[in-house]
Amino acid sequence: MRSATELLRELNSVDESPGIEAKRASAAGKSVLETVIAFANEPALGGGYLLLGVERAGPGQAYHAVGVTDPDKLQSDLASQCASQRNQPLRPRMRVESIDGRAVLVVFVAEVALGDKPVYLRATGLPRGAFRRIGSTDQRCTDDDLWALRRIDEPQPGFDAKVVEDCSLDELDPDAVAEYRRLRRLVNPQAEELGYSDDDLLEALLAARRVGGVLKPTVAGVLLFGRPLTLRRLFPTAEVSYVRVVGTEWVADPERRFAATLDVRKGALLAFRQIAAAIEDDLPRGFYLPPGAMQSLQEPLVPRQAFREALANAIIHRSYRFNQPTMVVRYSDRIEFINTGCSLKPVAELGRTGPAQRNPVLAAVFRDVEIAEAKGSGIRTIRRVCEAHGCPAPEFESRREAGTFVTVLRLPVIEAVIAPMPAHVPEPGDYPDQSHQPEPDSHQLPPDLLAQLPKPGTRPSRARIRELIILLCRQTPLSAAELARLLGRREQKPFVRDYLTPMVREALLTYVIPDQASHPAQRYAASHLQPAATIAAEAEQSVLRPE
Incomplete structure (x- = not known):
């Protein structure tokens, strides 16, 4: 003593x-x-x-x-x-x-x-x-802490390895199992388990266990491979939601708080793929020229490996005992990944290897397909990748009272990654008749898209103009002046007011320079997202559609 x-x-x-x-x-x-x-x-x-x-x-x-x-x-x-x-x-x-x-x-x-x-x-x-x-x-x-107190050196399986009695293998989605095989084959084409039958594969992954000689799905099996209706029945909030928020605060504008939302209720690997694609499509991009390359590349301002690892951590480390979905909230200056279940070890020890795993079966499958890093190294990877790309340091917060864990990835300042600006950049209105505006790089657009642009003297419908704006901005971010010229709009200010600004509010377009709508170098990029009401209706139809 x-x-x-x-x-x-x-x-x-x-x-x-x-x-x-x-x-x-x-x-x-x-x-x-x-x-x-x-x-x-x-x-x-x-x-x-x-x-x-x-x-x-x-x-x-x-x-x-x-x-x-x-x-x-x-x-x-x-x-x-x-x-x-x-x-x-x-x-x-x-x-x-x-x-x-x-x-x-x-x-x-x-x-x-x-x-x-x-x-x-x-x-x-x-x-x-x-x-x-x-x-x-x-x-x-x-509740998670009580489990963690007994978890060290515990011989029996954890929560995600428990058998779900009220479920059968018929309620698992073959497409989700096929997705595991596809990803595993990319990592190791010679992996032994690729030769197993689906039943043997599920048993080998601890996604299913035998009870009285009958193979039954485990919690991890349902979460990884369950059909949407199965997930809705057994784990009503086992979904991943991507929410686009206007501005930098959750309730900055109560009447227009969410620009769009995307709710995905699928097996965890399929959900990861869809949400990761949504994040990447919605991020501003920077341009860089790799050493020895002849052509520049566009990359998300938040490193791809960082946001994919943060998303994987939120899915595999969340507590599925609580009725709250995994949330990815995209503000104009950052992305927050929020999962239920506070950290099982102090925040200061995050990134160090240790025994604290909430869902070891789920985590092992994500590591098999190299979506998640090895034990204890995911946080280190996020920190290392952000530092290597010159991005703000990631933030991690374990909110014990709320029972949640939050990872914050901040967007770097856009001026740090765009090319040097000329001494004078034309302001909207500098060329009211558009006759002296710089020519857009129309030669870089696909010929079939150029053929769809309005011919002189024609008046396409409003819906057609909106459709063409999205098609153009999917190819490359464009300024208001470039879009107006390509679409034959002589007056730029009404064009911005009637088309571009409303489409940003509807999350059909995004600003390349967030929070500075009138920045002289502003450009518009297409977002894959649709308005929240449309997505909600489509999601409901997909859930009700027979399997």
């Missing part, structure tokens, strides 16, 4: 830590009891020390002894409460010592055995009566 002087020296060297807590407490109050429980519960911590009768005057100042008024009574009260107020008795080791002539109490709480976890306050019950030691803080347990 360490001495009070040694503990105080460490506190003043590195501050409070997972294994040491300093408190002024002169009584065995609520805060002391919560720390005792947290030390007893936290996996692999080995217990921790409480140093009572010590405080510091303010942030950054040294800890010093203030003493406890009645150390004998404090020991007695703490021992009594540890024995009677918890679901099982705890026996902390305690010793009174003197620092600078003041009595302090050193308390060591040992970590309890795996089979005895969780320790909790009987009067409060589970899960809120149990606590974990997260960094230098005591945190109330969630």
